[in-house]
Amino acid sequence: MKIRFLVTGGTFDKEYNELTGALFFKDTHVREMLRLGRCNLGLEIRTLMMIDSTEMSDLDREMILKSCTETSPERIVISHGTDTMSETARYLGERVKDRTIVLTGAMVPYTFGSSDGLFNLGSALAFVQTLPHGVYVVMNGRCFDWHDVKKNRSTGHFEKTKDK
């Protein structure tokens, strides 16, 4: 089963700059995380961009869309910042019908030790192998349809739009 992994940045891949105290992007940690997980799915990894999802424009989303549809395998995981993950999921969900696309991310950078990234990566890769065509957000061990998901900004958890 061929799976493509598209990297777009997000907290997942942030690093700590010890000279300035700011967070920044260098390279993706996805390969290292897959090694740690002893994952042997033979993923095809491509870094599309390395940005904070609050800065993601519709031009960026168009580029993600193209990478999903042009010659891509049917199953795709996208690492993405959590702040606008639901928006990108909606953008793709309205435009892609013949792919299984899973967006995932992390609340804490992988390099900080206490990250949820490895857990979410494991979940995302599992869901993408079994779900029918559609666009999904995978966070907190759960899977949400693109048309019914939002990030609860006070808890940091994802939930259905009608929840609470």
Add this chain to the structure above:
Amino acid sequence: MKIRFLVTGGTFDKEYNELTGALFFKDTHVREMLRLGRCNLGLEIRTLMMIDSTEMSDLDREMILKSCTETSPERIVISHGTDTMSETARYLGERVKDRTIVLTGAMVPYTFGSSDGLFNLGSALAFVQTLPHGVYVVMNGRCFDWHDVKKNRSTGHFEKTKDK
């Protein structure tokens, strides 16, 4: 969706005894790992035993079987040592028909930092939510049917019985 989590021990939950240099079991780390993964599936966790899977007897497997069938929800994850994970999967696979059961574990103890445990836990919880009734082994990001899986002892990876 109700999911039961059965703890049986395995490398997953081993600790390092700094006085003797030996590995041993104390409590399960599953709750801590779920917290790290910001998982809010509301699992029902039960510790059945805390043993090395090389020491697992058919009496132990019978106890696991009972916990799977008596009043259990339909979806069950079992943490298990990797050495005899395939054997327990077979034992359950031959006896349980109306449950989705996923066995998972780790090659390195969770407490050692470089563990694959969190990744596998994420995968296992995702697969158990989507797979039809059956008994499965989830390791290395992949999912194997109980009747077609073995641990490759020279690589430490799981594979189909016919592989290589």
Add this chain to the structure above:
Amino acid sequence: MKIRFLVTGGTFDKEYNELTGALFFKDTHVREMLRLGRCNLGLEIRTLMMIDSTEMSDLDREMILKSCTETSPERIVISHGTDTMSETARYLGERVKDRTIVLTGAMVPYTFGSSDGLFNLGSALAFVQTLPHGVYVVMNGRCFDWHDVKKNRSTGHFEKTKDK
């Protein structure tokens, strides 16, 4: 040998706020770090403030000075942000003559895994036990006199004022 440990904040004790992505202070990690180091020196720990050292005023320094001189044991370690560590060392060095005071800190927060904090804490506690009265900065495995130390802002390392 009685040693007092004064906590003032600094990168050492910063945490990551997963909802906002900002760094902030909660409680000091010094006790946890001493436990990890199996340290049994019986330190007397007091949190004076929890601030970024760029925000440290002379009023704050006066408070630190008082804690060092009023009824304090002769040997004192102070955890401090690196940005103005040399300034506070100078402030204390010009005013305290009958104490051995060691300032130390970290370039990366302890909670981020890749921190130099535990190494620096080990060094600081060793130097404070053996050095004569004076005020010192301990970073990078080295010990600097208060009147001859500066942080090199392009490398993040401490050095003598005449270096380079």
Add this chain to the structure above:
Amino acid sequence: MKIRFLVTGGTFDKEYNELTGALFFKDTHVREMLRLGRCNLGLEIRTLMMIDSTEMSDLDREMILKSCTETSPERIVISHGTDTMSETARYLGERVKDRTIVLTGAMVPYTFGSSDGLFNLGSALAFVQTLPHGVYVVMNGRCFDWHDVKKNRSTGHFEKTKDK
């Protein structure tokens, strides 16, 4: 100030073999630990052996002795297993008079995350820079003379021979 670092193995440098579950030695982690500590002392590191200190013979101790006395700088740190650290300290203490030698180690392997190794390394490097000629054991944030130190096997802490 020139410092030599002699590696002899011990828990400090042990790794976990994920295929067998046993602990073993590969390479020393001292360089990586010094990098983590942003240490710029310019140490001269030599690996003499990689053994469990329960297996250290007087022939091994003779080799350590030679490395300490032949053309070595005056200040030397030795990483060593904790089980016979006091014995090696005594062996060297009775034979070397013109060096400052500090033995240190760890109760938990550096690779296991929860190690005291980085703390002890920081302490050892600080003590070796300030102590007069002699042979010392540095553990638990404390420094012991070679003729008055033993490991308490029930607590894992080092103490003076008369303690308790």
